[in-house]
Amino acid sequence: MKQSLRTPISLAVISLIGLWLLVASTGATTMIKTATDTDIFALPDIAINTTVSSAIAFALMVLVAAASFYFARKLNKKTPLWLILIYGFGLIYGILVWLFAGATMPISALLSGALALAVPLVFGSLAGVLSERVGIVNIAIDSQLLAGAFISALAATLSHNLYVGLIGAIIGGAIVSWVLATFAIKYVVDQIIVGVVLNVLIVGITNFFYSTLFADNVSLFNQPPRFDRILIPLLGQIPVIGPVLFNQTLIVYLMYLAVAGVWVALFKTRWGLRVRAVGEYPKAADTVGIKVFRTRYISVMIGGALAGLGGAFFTLGQVGAFGKEMTNGAGYIALAALIFGRWNPIYAAFAGLLFGFAQNLQYGLAIIGSPVPSEFLLMLPYALTAIAVAGLVGKVTGPAAAGKPYIKS
Amino acid sequence: MNKIVKEIFSPSMRLTLLAVLASFVFGGVLVAFASSEVQTAATYLFARPGDFFLAVWNAVFGAYDALFRGSIFNYKVDNLLGMIKPITETLAYATPITLAGLGLAVAFRSGLFNIGATGQIVFGAMFAGFVALNVPLPAGLHLVVAVIAGILGGAFYGALVGFLKAATGANEVILTIMFNYIAALLLAFLLKTPIFQAPGSQNPISSAVPESAKFPFIFGDQVRIHGGLILMLVAVVAVWWLLNRSSTGFQFRALGHNPSAAKVAGINIGLTYVLVMAVSGALSGIAGATQILGTEKFLTGGVAASFGFDAITVALLGRNNPFGVLAAGILFGGLRAGAVTMQANQGVPIDIVLVVQSLIVLFIAAPPLVRSMFRIKAEKGGAK
Numbered sequence: 001m002k003q004s005l006r007t008p009i010s011l012a013v014i015s016l017i018g019l020w021l022l023v024a025s026t027g028a029t030t031m032i033k034t035a036t037d038t039d040i041f042a043l044p045d046i047a048i049n050t051t052v053s054s055a056i057a058f059a060l061m062v063l064v065a066a067a068s069f070y071f072a073r074k075l076n077k078k079t080p081l082w083l084i085l086i087y088g089f090g091l092i093y094g095i096l097v098w099l100f101a102g103a104t105m106p107i108s109a110l111l112s113g114a115l116a117l118a119v120p121l122v123f124g125s126l127a128g129v130l131s132e133r134v135g136i137v138n139i140a141i142d143s144q145l146l147a148g149a150f151i152s153a154l155a156a157t158l159s160h161n162l163y164v165g166l167i168g169a170i171i172g173g174a175i176v177s178w179v180l181a182t183f184a185i186k187y188v189v190d191q192i193i194v195g196v197v198l199n200v201l202i203v204g205i206t207n208f209f210y211s212t213l214f215a216d217n218v219s220l221f222n223q224p225p226r227f228d229r230i231l232i233p234l235l236g237q238i239p240v241i242g243p244v245l246f247n248q249t250l251i252v253y254l255m256y257l258a259v260a261g262v263w264v265a266l267f268k269t270r271w272g273l274r275v276r277a278v279g280e281y282p283k284a285a286d287t288v289g290i291k292v293f294r295t296r297y298i299s300v301m302i303g304g305a306l307a308g309l310g311g312a313f314f315t316l317g318q319v320g321a322f323g324k325e326m327t328n329g330a331g332y333i334a335l336a337a338l339i340f341g342r343w344n345p346i347y348a349a350f351a352g353l354l355f356g357f358a359q360n361l362q363y364g365l366a367i368i369g370s371p372v373p374s375e376f377l378l379m380l381p382y383a384l385t386a387i388a389v390a391g392l393v394g395k396v397t398g399p400a401a402a403g404k405p406y407i408k409s
Numbered sequence: 410m411n412k413i414v415k416e417i418f419s420p421s422m423r424l425t426l427l428a429v430l431a432s433f434v435f436g437g438v439l440v441a442f443a444s445s446e447v448q449t450a451a452t453y454l455f456a457r458p459g460d461f462f463l464a465v466w467n468a469v470f471g472a473y474d475a476l477f478r479g480s481i482f483n484y485k486v487d488n489l490l491g492m493i494k495p496i497t498e499t500l501a502y503a504t505p506i507t508l509a510g511l512g513l514a515v516a517f518r519s520g521l522f523n524i525g526a527t528g529q530i531v532f533g534a535m536f537a538g539f540v541a542l543n544v545p546l547p548a549g550l551h552l553v554v555a556v557i558a559g560i561l562g563g564a565f566y567g568a569l570v571g572f573l574k575a576a577t578g579a580n581e582v583i584l585t586i587m588f589n590y591i592a593a594l595l596l597a598f599l600l601k602t603p604i605f606q607a608p609g610s611q612n613p614i615s616s617a618v619p620e621s622a623k624f625p626f627i628f629g630d631q632v633r634i635h636g637g638l639i640l641m642l643v644a645v646v647a648v649w650w651l652l653n654r655s656s657t658g659f660q661f662r663a664l665g666h667n668p669s670a671a672k673v674a675g676i677n678i679g680l681t682y683v684l685v686m687a688v689s690g691a692l693s694g695i696a697g698a699t700q701i702l703g704t705e706k707f708l709t710g711g712v713a714a715s716f717g718f719d720a721i722t723v724a725l726l727g728r729n730n731p732f733g734v735l736a737a738g739i740l741f742g743g744l745r746a747g748a749v750t751m752q753a754n755q756g757v758p759i760d761i762v763l764v765v766q767s768l769i770v771l772f773i774a775a776p777p778l779v780r781s782m783f784r785i786k787a788e789k790g791g792a793k
Binding site for chain 2 (some may be wrong): 056137139187196200201203211213271329336373375386
């Protein structure tokens with residue numbers, strides 16, 4: 001069978017962006033500021049000519065596109081993922097340098113802002129991975145985040161204890177996902193309907209209590225403490241990425257553990273094998289004695305608990321107080337990250353980081369007064385995901401049984 | 410007539426009514442919980458339980474009484490216009506909800522899970538708004554062309570999803586969710602450009618739609634009922650005809666029942682996907698057009714409001730039947746209209762509507778849950 005030319009052609013077409021960057025570049029210089037206060041040794045700022053960088057990016061993209069054609073036609077193989085990653089790197093590099101032409105790009109500030117926006121996305125996408133891998137479509141990630149944010153603020157305020165807040169968030173997220181699982185499994189309701197409705201139901205409930213309970217008694221119900229940053233010695237002093245990754249709150253460190261933990265659990269343990277079996281072919285799993293329903297409940301609820309933690313980041317990790325609809329649709333971007341990351345916890349986490357970066361870029365660009373409209377940066381996660389599900393860059397398919405109820409006969 | 414009576418007392422209708430009832434009861438619990446009078450009375454519940462129950466009754470009755478007066482009939486004013494104004498508000502809200510709900514019903518019946526009413530409403534409103542604001546035409550013709558543009562806008566955005574599904578097998582749920590956000594952001598961007606932004610304005614809002622492109626008010630300027638309502642009623646009948654009497658509708662439903670069988674029967678699946686989504690998007694497009702040309706008269710970023718979600722609930726509650734969708738649209742339109750009065754008079758947050766609405770849909774979708782709540786035995790033959 002011949003390999004489809006869809007990927008090479010798509011890569012070639014997207015390379016036109018690189019060509020446009022080259023044509024539209026003015027030859028101005030972009031300064032990349034890498035130094036921060038905590039570095040052991042400070043890297044010097046780097047000056048890059050935008051025309052040169054656009055040329056490099058364009059060349060990289062054309063080369064990868066050509067290699068992709070070569071793989072498809074001569075070797076009859078799929079384009080390997082690392083080639084597509086190089087391509088993506090070239091594209092992002094070219095666009096970034098071009099966007100900051102004639103100005104200074106504060107790379108550390110951009111990255112740390114990106115991480116802050118990405119934390120709920122990563123937790124949310126892990127919730128999606130655990131849910132969809134076991135065969136339950138989770139459109140309700142947003143509601144799990146929101147429930148986590150709400151309950152963590154309430155619990156931490158009432159108890160004056162951050163850890164009680166975190167536990168509350170875990171329970172809150174798990175309860176919402178339990179409702180999703182119950183309606184999907186016990187009542188065999190269409191999982192997409194339950195997800196969409198849950199998102200609105202939780203918005204309604206949290207808004208209602210926000211207006212009636214929180215608004216008049218802020219100090220009583222909605223004034224939680226916040227987590228302090230913890231600087232990890234040595235790791236935190238690596239130039240550029242050190243302070244970004246290793247001078248963070250507890251919730252961020254939990255996120256690193258969660259990404260690794262979900263990956264190990266899904267792909268290296270017996271439980272993970274069972275989860276994936278149930279998500280791909282529940283009947284076969286049932287035949288060999290795996291308890292399909294119980295596996296589904298447990299996996300979905302662990303996912304909800306993780307999403308709850310992501311919700312706690314909005315309150316205990318960042319703002320402190322709970323605000324109406326404070327997730328601002330993050331659950332839907334997490335859904336996008338999960339699909340863009342092909343139902344793999346590690347890819348999904350990187351997709352979450354990428355989407356967080358794109359969202360955060362608007363603030364960096366606003367500071368230098370760039371004319372690029374923020375709406376297009378915000379659009380990026382959705383557009384990339386639409387492109388991904390349309391199969392333009394490789395085929396994206398989820399677990400086979402996701403969305404289909406299992407009826408034991 | 411007998412048939413209608415039979416339908417009302419049918420097991421499935423009874424479950425629907427019980428689901429609505431249960432949701433209102435739950436909403437009442439929330440209202441009572443949030444009432445400060447109830448909270449005070451609860452502190453001496455065991456000393457004087459009567460006070461507590463009286464406070465609960467007052468809170469819940471007050472809220473639902475305000476809901477009734479805001480949505481159906483206001484018996485507390487002494488002029489006719491004020492009395493019937495609530496029902497006209499209900500119909501004004503019901504117009505876009507029902508139109509978009511009809512669109513989704515067409516898609517759901519054809520087996521396509523279109524979550525994208527929000528984006529399709531936005532596209533309808535943008536296209537209609539573009540013609541209304543930027544294309545000078547004589548009165549009468551202007552409105553017609555603007556509405557047609559709205560239909561085309563919604564149809565285009567819907568058909569795009571149908572095309573992608575047909576060409577690449579992409580999942581329409583994911584596509585429509587992503588497309589909703591893309592449409593909203595595109596509108597936000599365009600509202601900051603001269604294409605839509607009112608000259609001299611710093612805010613993301615268009616100038617007012619000119620008179621020539623406005624839907625005429627039917628009952629004078631005092632009530633917000635405009636030609637869009639008639640368009641909506643026509644659409645209900647048209648969708649009924651399309652789905653139940655036309656051969657295209659037969660193909661749609663065949664696709665919904667069993668795509669493989671439809672393919673074997675010689676139906677062009679890919680083309681039907683595109684057509685279904687175009688029709689579905691067109692109806693949401695009309696909803697967008699009626700909002701900007703009739704109710705709102707400006708184009709803003711909030712043109713789709715929560716109509717996208719309302720449309721999903723309306724289509725489900727109406728069981729994808731055009732007349733059912735109309736009834737459900739009026740119910741939810743009433744909830745929206747009444748909630749405004751409820752918030753103003755009783756201080757009950759408007760969000761209670763979202764809770765009641767979501768619960769109705771959850772209960773409708775899970776008949777066994779409602780049956781166990783009301784201890785009804787399952788009907789023979791597995792009535793849904």
